[in-house]
Amino acid sequence: MCRRFGVIWFTYLVTDWFTLRKPELTNTAFVLKANSHGRMVVTAANALAEAQGIFLGMALADARAINPELKAIDEKHDLNGLLLKRIAEWCIRFTPVAAIDLPDKIILDVTGCTHLWGGDEQYLNDIVKRLKARGYNVRVAIADTIGAAWAIAGFGISGLVIHSGQQSEALLSLPASALRLDADTVERLNKLGLRQIKDFIGMPRRALQRRFGNLIVTRLNQALGIEEEFIDPVQPVAPYQERLPCLEPIVTATGIEIALKQLLEVLCNRLQKEQKGLRVANFKCYRVDGKIEAIEIATNAPSRNAKHLFKLFEIKISTIEPDLGIELFILEADKVEGHTAAQQNLWQARVGLDNGDLSELIDRIAGKVGSDAIQRFLPDEHYWPERSFRPALSLQEQRTTEWKLDRPRPMQLLSTPEKIEVTAPVPDYPPMLFRYKGKLHKIKKADGPERIEQEWWIEEGQHRDYYTVEDEDGCRYWLFRLGHYDEDYKWFIHGFFG
Amino acid sequence: MQNSKADIIAQLQKDILPLQGFKPVKGNVGFDAGLGFIKHAFPNASFPLGAIHEFFCGGTEDVAASIGFIAGVLSEIMKTGGVSIWISSNQTIFPPALKSFGIEPDKIIFIFLKSEKEIMWTMEEALKCEGLAAVIAETPELSFTASRRLQLAVEQSRVTGFIIRRNPKNLATACVTRWKISSLPCDDETDLPGVGFPRWNVELLKVRNGTPGTWQLEWSGRFKHISTVVSVLKQKQRKAG
Structure with a gap:
């Protein structure tokens, strides 16, 4: 399936945020300032200020010369990143893969998401409408590649949705800077009269590379979809x-089971x-009121048997509280292991x-009673009876x-030996009789003694x-x-023979 | 006339057997679980596999004796391979001792549970798992309904189930056999020093479509009928004498 990407460009991200904070700024031109090399520089300007010819990087004094009543506010450090991250997380309602592109863009992997909104246009409209309602000015675009969407969002004039496979035509009339190039390269291109992408898109890649470096070739290829680009969600x-x-x-519960x-x-x-087969799986239910209900299962061996896994979950479904309702179900396999289908012996009578x-039986029991x-x-390798075996x-x-x-x-071993009263005749002879739980046992026959020393490297004792x-x-x-026998000694009963 | 009546009854009994869940398991005809001629007490003269056996016990001593006897039978069942599940409410079983009854203790999965409900649930689930050699459970109580459920489960899967019941109250169950195993003092006649091989008085209190009985057995790597042992010894003595 062909991939689709969306880019949201926040044209006035930081100033919009300040306007939201201070509504009195809505109709005034203002800029954000920061100290750079001993002078005040404009780091962001709102739409009104920009209309007066104030641009980024301008000295504040110059801006004041244009508009003496210009308001200047101290910028907040790293506000861009924080805002973009928060908005990108909010964007997960549109697609699970949202990434930020500093300073002012969000990239969405919208592959297979837009049809839920009825198409690319409606999808974009919804995004724009919601962000506008919050007070952010945005430009958006969708294309087959991140590069193309980026260029259209920033510089496109007509049509914000580039249909599959048409990105190269859409790019032709855009300026060179739409390719995410550094300022030097753009300047050099402009100097040579290569102002639009169509001026150099047909040139041999080797020639471009020789004159302008690797980046321009990579960016061109990425925009055209020849080279794949990865984003960090x-x-x-x-x-x-x-x-x-x-x-x-x-x-x-029936609804949850079907889901x-x-x-x-x-x-x-x-x-x-x-x-592959899963070892640990997580079933999350996103409730209408924003809470998440989750149940988890684990298996002994990698499994991809849907029926078996369902049985494991089934035991725990009753613990989910749907409250007002669940609007989203997510099933995650947290731990996955390689699992090649083993050839089963048909004639093997016993497992x-x-x-x-x-292992499925054990999974079920473990799910019910705990592993x-x-x-x-x-x-x-221990003689001490309690240590002669260990759990696997x-x-x-x-x-x-x-x-x-x-x-x-x-056959039966008491976990802690119990004290008994004993009558024993001679040292190191077996007892004649002993009393255990109020009952007197007369001993007819006996074997022993078998001396077992305490393992001093593990525990001190007699x-x-x-x-x-x-x-x-x-x-x-x-x-x-x-x-x-001659010291302080005690008799114990430790086990029962079969 | 008399003769034909007996024939008809025998034929009818034979027909009833499969209906009651005694389907002959292929290759297991005449399987005696090492118990020798005791097999004639069972229907089809073979130890009922794919059935529930219950063991009545008084004290811990009886439980130990029953476990010993079950281990002896189980070793015979597990000879063809397989895994058993042992469900218990207390952790007193000592796995290394099973080895002396011919079982590989690492081929047994132990499940230690506290509540009765969980024991019954686990046992039923385990009995439904085809291919297991046997499922052994220690639980005092077993209702008729629960035992019926277990019996139906094994009739499908052909897994053998053993239930050890200490001081049981409910006597009406749907189990195929009911046993009582108690220890016997070792042989006085030989007058050898020390304790000898384990000996049991094996009472088959109830067996569906079979004939209950009582036998004395000894375990010396396999089951031995004591009466025969004694008689053989006497014969030898006579010959020598």
């Missing part, structure tokens, strides 16, 4: 973003084309950990060591002597004695 657009403006404000489904469909199609169905609840364990970082992480099988380990014991009912327990 005030609000960077998320690379994977889909928008859905609504004619009527949406207030129902979400549409956006997901478009986004997933795009991801499909680019062999592995890398299976898509499984903290879901864990997978891998062996860790991902579903796909492989174990680096083997699970140890050499010593019996209980060693544990573990015994596997079986009571008269056949139930098996894992008991341990903390510390040496």
Whole structure:
């Protein structure tokens, strides 16, 4: 699709702003002044002052000579930039890509936006009308290239919309300075009698380059659309973003679901084309009263399955408060990863950990109950029972060591060992009986001790002597004695065998 | 006349089985989950996969015994590969111990949840995921409706579900089998020192279209029927004697 750009030129940006601030200035000629090399210089003049022949860069004294009653106001530093940025952000209602071009222009990437206003003319009219209502004088233009739109906005006489492919004819009668050249080059061109673009547009590019430098060739090419030009938007657009403006404000959950489904469909199609899958997505609802409601989802593995992603969002849709209504839906994929479609084994009866169905299931559960609840364990190189396994970082992480099988380990392990009363006969012998939760267990058989030392480099503490014991009912327990027998020692129950 | 009546009843029972969800899984005919002749207690003489099994437990000891038994069965199911999901309300399970029952503990995804509602929701979602080996859940309560929902989910996906219920109140559920596993003291006859292999008294309290029973099993890398072990030992002793 051919791209279209719009340029808004604020003819009296700063003075308009002062007039808005001080309405008494409306019908007086005034200029803004600044100190430059020890003299006062005019940095901006309003329309009335300009009509009297006062121009930028003129010494204030000269301007006063023309009009003794001229009002001069101190300029504000960097006011241009601030104003343009604020207006460019406001312009996001017209297009998501708006950039500023100092000192007094805003560039809009209007590709695919104008038809929503009924065409380029209506689009421009709306912009001009709204800015006029605020008190700004603007000139606007739309063309295929930034260069052409810039030239037409600044110097064009007839027709502010240049239809696709006609930028070269439109440029012909414009002065050389419409090409965004530096003053030196323009002066040199004028000296040689090349006053209009048509005078030199047909010249060989090499000759132009030799005489006037690279810039003129670049600018010509950019204006004609031979060379691409990039702009720096005030609000960077998320690379994977889909928008859905609504004619009527949406207030129902069904409406939100339909909007979400549409956006997901478009986004997933795009991801499909680019062999990508999303990991984190954001669904923003812009409400009529200016508030933004947002819900976010994350997936375990890159996914572009619209149905699955919708299910993840579905759980959270109920948290959106539409209030008076939602006028704009935006779906952004904040994190996108490469995802090539894996060939599925048709004959595989059981899924592995890398299976898509499984990761979708985990996503759904994580969306409902939180990802903290879901864990997978891998062996860790520690003898201390509580540290002998660790949570895996991902579903796909492989174990680096083997699970140890050499010593019996209980099925159930208490997270903190519980104190028990024990009767044990001789040092280092297993106990004869113990009392746990008020019940007396007579020990029939026992194995042990298995001494496990505290890992001093991690934690200080006494060693544990573990015994596997079986009571008269056949139930098996894992008991341990903390510390040496002759010192201060305690007995604990730590686990239950299967 | 008598004979043909019995034939008709047998034929009708056979016809009813698929209607009740006991569809024979291809390649799993005669699957015993390592339980040996216990399989004859089940319909079609094969351990019901794609069904919900519930385990009644009293205390923590019973839970540990049930987990041991389930792990033994699960290791047989997971032999062909696959992943299981373990849903629990407390974090007392000790993954390394599963290895001694022949399961790779890293092939199990644990989900620790507090509320009953979340456990049931997660279990149902997991049971609907085709290709999982099994889903195990520890939850005290299970209403008839919830169990019916789970059963319908597994009839579609052919995933096997195990529910461990501690001190259950509601006894009317739609589960296919109901078990009670309790520990048994180890063999006194051999008089060997120390505790031996884990032993269980396996009670099959209820089985749809099967015959309940009680067996004594031992786990020594695989299930072993104790009575047979003892008798074999005695035979050997007799021969030696």
